[in-house]
Amino acid sequence: MIALADLATHLLRGLGCGVFVWAVLKTAEAAPAGVAATVIALPIAIAAGVFAMAAHQSPEFVAEAGLRGAQALPALLVFVITAARLFPRLGAAALIAVAMAAWLVTVVIVTAGPAWPLGLSAAVLAASLLLSGFVLPFDLALAAPSKLAGPARRIWPVALQAAVIVVVIGLFARTLGPRWSAVLTSIPVAMITVTLGLKSRGNPGWAATYQSARLAGPTLFVYLATVALAAPHWGGLMAATAGLLPSAAAAIAATSLRHRLFPRTPA
Numbered sequence: 660m661i662a663l664a665d666l667a668t669h670l671l672r673g674l675g676c677g678v679f680v681w682a683v684l685k686t687a688e689a690a691p692a693g694v695a696a697t698v699i700a701l702p703i704a705i706a707a708g709v710f711a712m713a714a715h716q717s718p719e720f721v722a723e724a725g726l727r728g729a730q731a732l733p734a735l736l737v738f739v740i741t742a743a744r745l746f747p748r749l750g751a752a753a754l755i756a757v758a759m760a761a762w763l764v765t766v767v768i769v770t771a772g773p774a775w776p777l778g779l780s781a782a783v784l785a786a787s788l789l790l791s792g793f794v795l796p797f798d799l800a801l802a803a804p805s806k807l808a809g810p811a812r813r814i815w816p817v818a819l820q821a822a823v824i825v826v827v828i829g830l831f832a833r834t835l836g837p838r839w840s841a842v843l844t845s846i847p848v849a850m851i852t853v854t855l856g857l858k859s860r861g862n863p864g865w866a867a868t869y870q871s872a873r874l875a876g877p878t879l880f881v882y883l884a885t886v887a888l889a890a891p892h893w894g895g896l897m898a899a900t901a902g903l904l905p906s907a908a909a910a911i912a913a914t915s916l917r918h919r920l921f922p923r924t925p926a
Contacts, residue, residue, distance in 0.1 A: 670826060678818070702882040702906055706899060707821035708844030709886055711828035713895030720837055721895035725887030726774040727841035732876050732883075733787040734766035738847050742854050743795050743869035751858035755851055762847060770838050777884050784876055791873060819848070874913060882906035 705728060713721050742758040749757065769783070824844055832840045850872055857865045882902040889898035 674822060701903070701910055702879050704821045704824060704848070705844045705879060705882065706903065708824040708828050708840065709899040709902070710896070711825040712832050712840060713890075713899045715829060716832055716895065718890045718893075718895050718898070720832070721898060722887050722890035723774055723837035724841045724844075725883045725885075725890065725898075726777065726780070727770055727838050728845060729777060729780040729784075729880050729883040729887065730775045731766050731770050731842055731845045732780070732784050732880055733769055734762045735845060735847055735850075735879070736784075736787050736791060736873060736876055737765040738762040738850060739869055739872045740791050740794050742850070743866070746854075746857070746865055746869075751855050754858065755854060758854070759851070766842055766845065770842060774837075777887060781880065781884075784880055788873070788876060795869070795873070815852075878906050878909045878913065881909040 709721065709724065709728075712724055716724075738758045738761060741761040742754060745754055745757060775783075827843060828835075828840055835843065853868060853872075857868060882905070885902035885905050886898045889901050893901065
C-alpha cells in the first residue's frame with residue numbers, strides 16, 4: 660500500500676522534472692540548429708529515470724540498470740529502422756504498432772539473462788548500427804527536416820515521459836528491478852510522437868529525421884556506460900550527474916562532425 664504522502668512526494672518530483680525538461684527543450688527550440696540538435700540528442704528522459712532510481716535505490720541497483728540500459732539500446736535502433744522502412748507503406752496506427760512490437764520483441768530478447776559487460780553492449784550496438792546500413796543506407800547529407808519535424812514537436816512527449824518515469828520508478832523500482840526499470844526508461848515515446856506528427860502532416864523530411872534518430876545511440880550509450888562504471892564508486896546520484904558531461908561531449912562531437920562533413924545539413 661502506497662502512503663498518500665509518498666505518492667504526493669513522487670508526483671511533485673515528477674511534475675518538477677517534467678517542467679524542467681520542458682523548459683530546457685523550449686530554450687533549445689530558439690537556439691541555433693546545431694545547439695538544438697545537440698540538446699535533443701542528450702539522454703534527458705533516460706537521465707530522469709536514473710536520477711529517480713538513484714534517489715531510492717542502492718548504487719549497485721543503479722549500476723546494473725545502467726548496464727541493462729546500454730544492453731537495450733539496439734531495440735531503439737530496431738524501432739527507428741522499422742518505422743523508417745515502413746513509413747511510406749503503413750498508416751500511423753499500424754506503423755506505430757509494428758515498430759513498437761519490433762521494439763518490444765528486441766528489448767525482451769537482448770535484456771534476457773544476466774546483464775552484459777559494457778564491452779559486449781558496445782560491440783552489439785556498433786554491429787547493429789553497421790548492419791542497419793543494409794536496411795536503411797546511411798545518408799548523412801540528406802536535407803534537414805522541416806521545422807515542423809524539428810525539436811518543437813519533441814518537447815512535450817519527452818517532458819511527459821520524464822515526469823512519468825520519475826513517478827513510476829520512484830514508486831515501483833524495487834518491484835521492477837534493474838532490468839525492467841531500464842526498459843521503462845528506454846521506451847521511445849519521443850520517436851512515437853515524432854512519427855505520428857510526420858504521418859499526420861505528410862512531412863517530406865521524415866527520412867532525415869530517422870537518419871538523425873539512428874545516430875543518437877552512441878550518445879545514449881556513453882551516458883549509460885558512465886553511470887554503470889561510476890555508480891559503485893561514487894554513488895548513484897553522483898554517477899547520474901557525472902554521466903551528463905561525457906554524453907554532452909559525445910552529442911556535440913557527433914553534431915559538429917556531421918555539420919563539418921555535410922554543411923548542407925544544419926544538424
